Amino acid sequence: MNAPTAPDTATEIRLASRPHGVPTMDNFDIVETAVPKPGPGEILVRNVVMSVDPAMRGRMNDVKSYSPPFVVGEAMQGGAVGEVIESTVDDFAVGDHVLHQAGWRTHAVLDAKRAVKVDDSVAPLSTYLGVLGMPGLTAYAGLLVSAEFKPGDTVFVSGAAGAVGSLVGQLARLKGAKRVIGSAGSAEKVRHLIEDLGFDAAFNYKDGPVAEQLAAAAPEGIDVYFDNVGGEHLEAAIASMNLHGRIAICGMISQYNATEPTPAPRNLVQLIAKRITMRGLLVLDHWHLMQEFVAEVAPLVASGEIKYSETFVDGIRNAPEAFLGLLSGANTGKMLVRLSS
Numbered sequence: 584m585n586a587p588t589a590p591d592t593a594t595e596i597r598l599a600s601r602p603h604g605v606p607t608m609d610n611f612d613i614v615e616t617a618v619p620k621p622g623p624g625e626i627l628v629r630n631v632v633m634s635v636d637p638a639m640r641g642r643m644n645d646v647k648s649y650s651p652p653f654v655v656g657e658a659m660q661g662g663a664v665g666e667v668i669e670s671t672v673d674d675f676a677v678g679d680h681v682l683h684q685a686g687w688r689t690h691a692v693l694d695a696k697r698a699v700k701v702d703d704s705v706a707p708l709s710t711y712l713g714v715l716g717m718p719g720l721t722a723y724a725g726l727l728v729s730a731e732f733k734p735g736d737t738v739f740v741s742g743a744a745g746a747v748g749s750l751v752g753q754l755a756r757l758k759g760a761k762r763v764i765g766s767a768g769s770a771e772k773v774r775h776l777i778e779d780l781g782f783d784a785a786f787n788y789k790d791g792p793v794a795e796q797l798a799a800a801a802p803e804g805i806d807v808y809f810d811n812v813g814g815e816h817l818e819a820a821i822a823s824m825n826l827h828g829r830i831a832i833c834g835m836i837s838q839y840n841a842t843e844p845t846p847a848p849r850n851l852v853q854l855i856a857k858r859i860t861m862r863g864l865l866v867l868d869h870w871h872l873m874q875e876f877v878a879e880v881a882p883l884v885a886s887g888e889i890k891y892s893e894t895f896v897d898g899i900r901n902a903p904e905a906f907l908g909l910l911s912g913a914n915t916g917k918m919l920v921r922l923s924s
Contacts, residue, residue, distance in 0.1 A: 817848050
């Protein structure tokens with residue numbers, strides 16, 4: 584099959600304005616733009632699938648952080664997998680598939696050094712943005728390094744039906760956890776965690792106080808908390824934490840749209856008596872584990888021992904809706920935008 588030829592125009596999503604509170608469609612512009620020719624050392628890629636991630640919400644704000652903010656009036660950025668349709672470098676041939684960070688557009692010209700080849704004969708292209716990509720490595724390094732997981736631990740994961748949390752729970756179970764507990768935002772997600780992913784217990788955080796539901800699910804307490812939510816979940820986890828418990832702070836999606844400072848957990852003093860370790864987690868610190876992670880997890884995915892879910896939205900013009908849906912919990916597993924087949 585012949586590789587597609589370069590079109591004259593591409594579609595990209597630009598940040599139109601910075602949101603105050605919950606983002607809306609007004610914060611995005613959908614723009615048609617010319618497709619540039621790749622220069623020396625560059626490749627032109629037709630994007631096939633792109634990722635939307637909770638961390639992108641922070642980059643919509645004009646604040647200093649570990650990643651630079653998106654620029655108003657310019658295309659947003661994020662993980663994507665695409666097909667090379669023009670190349671000026673020997674290492675990339677037309678038809679190769681590559682992973683890169685120029686999502687939010689149908690076509691991208693890339694420095695070839697910033698693209699990584701991926702093989703769709705090993706796993707579907709979408710998995711390189713999810714279970715075998717950045718979210719997967721986040722789960723792996725967060726559980727094993729940041730949270731210092733040990734066999735026999737009782738593990739609690741918030742946002743457990745998402746791309747990261749779902750893998751954290753499965754890895755903990757496969758590596759000998761005594762008990763794995765997850766929270767999610769719907770009865771169907773709770774069913775999915777228990778029946779499909781093998782969690783020992785799960786609850787819908789909308790059904791009642793998180794502290795009460797967690798205490799009922801973990802009557803002997805928890806040893807590890809993997810935090811994707813923050814707020815009430817973090818306070819509940821501290822209350823249920825055993826001596827020398829470990830908390831990995833991966834995300835706090837409950838606070839991303841806050842317009843005023845949010846109160847800290849009211850029981851932080853328990854960190855002293857319980858000798859709790861609470862550690863922030865950025866996947867950027869753990870890229871050196873990627874080869875080890877893929878070598879261990881890819882066979883488990885291929886065999887079905889690790890299951891993953893993907894929620895697809897079709898079309899670049901629907902990428903903002905996919906992102907807003909992610910922030911409101913519309914996804915099970917990884918939220919992805921399918922741009923072309």
